Amino acid sequence: MARGAAALVWAMALACGLLAALPATIVHAQDRLRVVATTSDLRSLVEAVGGDRVAATHLAPPEADVEHYQPRPRDVERLQGAALVVRVGADFDLWFDPLLARTGRAELQRGGARHVDGSRAVALLEVRGMTAGPGDGHAHGAGNPHYWLDPGNAEIVTATLLEALARIDPTHAAHFEQRRTAFVERLRAKAAGWDTAASALHGKALVAHHNTWAYFARRFRLEFAGFIEPRPGVPPSPAHLARLRTLVRERDVRIIVRQPHEPARSAELLAAGGPARVVVLAASVGAVPQAPDYIALLDHNVRTLAAAAATVFAPAR
Ligand SMILES: [Zn+2]
The missing domain is CATH 3.40.50.1980 (Nitrogenase molybdenum iron protein domain)
Known part of the structure; x- marks a missing residue:
């Protein structure tokens, strides 16, 4: 988009009040959507669907225990500019909620328009009625949360991501859909x-x-x-x-x-x-x-x- 046209769209959006609550960096991350995922796995799936339309990052370093990640102050700064946040859910990344709360942005919280829970459409294993008591570790209270390690579930998660990306960036919906289809084809070919x-x-x-x-x-x-x-x-x-x-x-x-x-x-x-x-x-x-x-x-x-x-x-x- 030409600089003048972009400025015009931005001015119109502001005038409509649609984007008034969002920092300018959300829209202008080199014209890419800033997506912050809790894990490197979700970041990789976001990139598979979003391609060069997204600038995706993850918070928890994969070489440590992601389930017990200790957030850092700069994580809040990274979330301030996020167009979309993506989490594992199923009680895997409970450390994410206090971070999101500190951004003060309602749309990023659970249930918000810019909050994606990757587990939403996944059938979880080992779901029990009770969460564990103190001293039981994280105990997988909501069911086993390691669902991304089944490539079939990666198909489900990328469908959830496609829906979210197409919703917040509808002009590129066809691009996202095409990329997701190509990813699923690649995945199935490897899975055999x-x-x-x-x-x-x-x-x-x-x-x-x-x-x-x-x-x-x-x-x-x-x-x-x-x-x-x-x-x-x-x-x-x-x-x-x-x-x-x-x-x-x-x-x-x-x-x-x-x-x-x-x-x-x-x-x-x-x-x-x-x-x-x-x-x-x-x-x-x-x-x-x-x-x-x-x-x-x-x-x-x-x-x-x-x-x-x-x-x-x-x-x-
Ligand atoms: Zn675990």
Whole structure:
């Protein structure tokens, strides 16, 4: 848009009172929509749909524990200029609400026109009636929140994002729709290969540090038989680890999964002296260098597991 035309539109919008409450930077981020996501995974999906029409960022660094992110003062500044905010929901990023409240912008709060909850259309697993009490960690009270690790759910989340982006930037709705369709096609083409690779693990029991992999496991027909954390967010007691050692032996568990930020010691102890090995998988885009975007994340995890399976389940010579 020519500078004069842009100024005219801006003046008209102000005159109508439509944009009067929004800082000018929201509209003029190099003519791109500023989108702030809580996680790198959602940022990657926003970029898949928005392309060069969006300037997307994420708040919680993927190489740390995103569920327990401690917001920083500059996060509020970043939210001040956001045209759209996107969260995981399902009690995963509860730390987001106090930050949003501090912006003083009603449209960014839960239920607001510029607030997207990625879990909205997703069928959550492990939904229980009660939230956990104190001392139970974050405990996945609203259901298991790690839904983005199923590529089928990425299709659902990108549909939610498409609806939101098209609503706040209707002139580019067709562009967003085209990009989302292309993304889903790319994802489905990759998923066929992932299904084949993951079949090396069918019928094998696995153990993970945190209950991160419920959706990933459902999609690729994997079985996580136990977790190093007795409840999500709670470190293991010696008694729990002893029970887990029995399970590893009885179920012949040969792969113990942890994320880069999760402590190595318990996983290594569990694997010690047996045929099991510890495999590091990434639950978020950017948690490892091999996962720079959403499709690469899934690709890395499936390929890493399949490579480990080829080693630990190799027939004895
Ligand atoms: Zn969790």
